[in-house]
Structure formats: structure tokens, C-alpha cells
Amino acid sequence: MAAGLAREAGWVTAHLIAYPFGLIGDSNAKPDQRHSLGGLNLHQRSLVHYAVDAAATPILLVHGIVDNHTIFDPLERALRRRGFTDLSSFDYGLLTTDVRATALDLATAVERLVAESGYEKIHVIGHSLGGLISRYYVQRMGGHERVHTLVTLGTPHQGSALARVGSMLPLVRQLRPDSDLIAELNEPAPSCDTRFLAFHSDLDQLIVPSRNARIEHPDLRVRNVPVHGIGHMSLTNDRGIAFQIAAALAQLDDQVEFDPHEATVAGSLVD
Template sequence: MTAAALAASSPRLAPVEQRVPVLLVHGIGDDASAFDLLRRRLEREGWPHVHAVSMVPNNGSEGIPVLARQVAREAEALRARTGARRVDVVGFSMGALVTRYWVQLLGGRLVVRRFVSISGPHSGTGLAFLGRGKGVAQMRPGSRLLRALQQDPRPWGSTEVHSFWTPLDLTILPASSSRLPGASERTFPVLLHPWMLTDPRVLDSVVDVLGSPAVAR
């Protein structure tokens, strides 16, 4: 039996034909290859359409809104290629904040079915005070951009939101900044920030969340 057939028959996952395309949004200093392990895992589990974005620039020199518009264009292209009405999105680190900005402020909530944030700096990170660049400054605690996101009274619309993070994170300071209001939350005892994209428990949880049958809302 093929991996797709096994996934389709698994009682914990929705049938393959019910799964929507998945967009993967990387963090600062990374590119699409940061998601190679997760992308391959989803494809083995039977997802027919998984696309990882490479944002430019990737070093935090450009602002979060500019990067969010890139993600919006990638999502529209993915929908056009697949004919899907909605997509699921997994964002890691800065990519989770970029995705949040798109979902909340650029209309992403209309097309995103499920958003999984992995170790995103949603309340900022003290480490950003050590760096330069527009995007880096916007990740500092108390930045204007973060305040605008936090003041949104109805941030998600019909988008289902999940926050995965590790209390041991030394890149997101404090680690609890990865908590996301209105999100279902899972924590993992992962020692290093980048390992959140390779830890089997995190990958299992992404598969579980994205593959769970849709609930009528």
C-alpha cells in the first residue's frame, strides 16, 4: 500500500481528497529548505500540494508587512494552481509573525483554513534589540507593529489557529512570547529554537492538526 493510501485510511486523518494545500513560511535567515523535513513528511502522509516559500530578503532588513504581501501572493498562486478555495499555513519564527500579519491585516483570514504558528515572536523577542533592520525592529517587544496586531479585537475570523512553542527557547525571549491569543496551544520540551522544525513530536503534531477532519463552524 502506498503512503498516500495509508494516510487516507488512517482513522486520525481526514481523507486525502479533503486536505487543502499547505504553505510553509520560514524564519529569519532561512529559506524554503528549512522546511524540507516537514514538507517530505506531509508528502509521505499523502498531502498532494505542499509549497515552501522563500521570502526576499530573509535577513530582517525589510519590514514584516512587505514580507506578508509576498506570502499573500504565494498563497494566491498556490490556490490558482490547485483550484483550492482555502489553504493551510505553517509559519516558523519570524515567518509565523509574517503569516499572522497577513491573516489579521491583509485579508488572509478569508483564505486560510488553519494556521499553525511554530515558535513565533508574537509578543516580540528581546534578542531583536541586538539586531538591525526594519523587520528586526518590528520584532522588538512593544513595537508599533506588535501593538497593532494585539489590539485587533477579532483577529482570526473563521481561521483555526494553533500555537506550538518550547518553554526552553533562547531565541524567543521570553519563550512565552510565542503564545498567541485565541490559539489552541501545544508546548514541547525542545532544547533549541531551530530544532522545532525537526523534532518528531512537533512534526507529528503538525500532521495531526492539519490532517484532522474539518469541524463544522
């Protein structure tokens, strides 16, 4: 526990240094889609060799509240090292006040990415609030037609009791366990065929209780993955999580269902 908290503090400090660059950088720049294998070892280049579609399927990264795309820098590097070639970010700004409105903007960004890439379906990885925005788009706005796999990291799928403290703010109010937004996400979703991979940590200090980062919905194809000793912000900076994400995104066969037994990831720094 102490080691996890120390690691969280270190990563938050490092992220605060990088954060200003995310405010001035261009998160919508065209991703590096070169397919050179020169810097990869045999294991890393196997994805590009034998699963070209999986390697080139666009991956869109969606950050959390009051954050920007720099939170994903370690995870993006890890995925590129594993052969994924098309990664970009959706920055929705600091003034977001409504999950539904931001999901509309996300829909526009996804359509643009689909048009530019030529791929009809993409993957989305959302951290914290970014996962909830992405899930709303997928589940309630027809986004399942565009999103093959949605990965969420520390997302308040069932709300967070901590949101009761700041519920005077409209956006925070939507994150309460009893909010109308959470109730809407609990409604039936029989047509949603997107795969969901939801990571939840026993050391997540922002999702209270931590199990609320799980997706509990009878209509959705979900694999909930518990992780141990990893703080909320450090979820994007963990080798074990990156490995699990890469393994899931490398598999595009929709006939293959997730293992019904949950995987467990122990904390380890992204290399």
C-alpha cells in the first residue's frame, strides 16, 4: 500500500511537469503510421507481421477530468513498442460541464478519425471521466457501430461517493452513484456489441468504493480486471495494464469471447 502511494505521488509529480505541454501541444496531429520494424525485437514486431489489421486499427485516447493527453504518454509509448501504429488523442478541454455534450464532441472526433484512417471501427481507451464519456457515446449514442473495443481505467461506471462532496458542480453531480446519468447507463442496451475492458484498482482514491469502477450490465460484453496497489493516476503508467490492453487489442475476432474469470494485475511500472 505504501509503495503504491509513493508511486502515485511520483507519477503525479512527473505528470504535473508534462501537463502544460498538453495545453499547447496539438493532440489532433496526424499519428505516426510508419510501419518500420527496425526498432522492434522479434516479440514486438510479431503483431505487425501477423496481425496487420490489429496493428493499424486506430486507437483513440480520452483523458479524465481537468487533464489532457499527456496522462497517456507512458501507455502510448508502451503500445507503440508492442506494434500498434495509429494512436491519437481526444482533448475535450477544461471547461467541460456535461458528459452527454462531450460525448457528442467525441462522436465527431471518432467520425473524423474513421474517415481519415479508412477503418470502419476503432478502439478507444478512456481514463477516469474519459471512460465514462466514451461509454456514454458507445452505449447511448450508437457508438458501438464505430468502437470495436472500449478500455476504461479507473472510470466511475457506478459513480463515486466522493462526487457528493462537490455536487454543486453540474459535471461532478453527474458522477454521483444516484445521478440520472448513471441511471441512464443502467438502462437496457441490447444492440451494443462493443467489447469492454474495465480496470479497477483497490488503491483508487477517487472512485469510492473502488468496485464502482467495474461495469455491471447484463447486456454488455465486459471483462472487469482488478488491479492491486495502483493509484488512480498511475493506471496509465503500469506495465501489467499495458500488456493486458495490448493483448486485448491484438485480438479482433469478434467470435472470441473474454475469459469469464477475471484477470488480476499487480502494479509494475511501464518500461
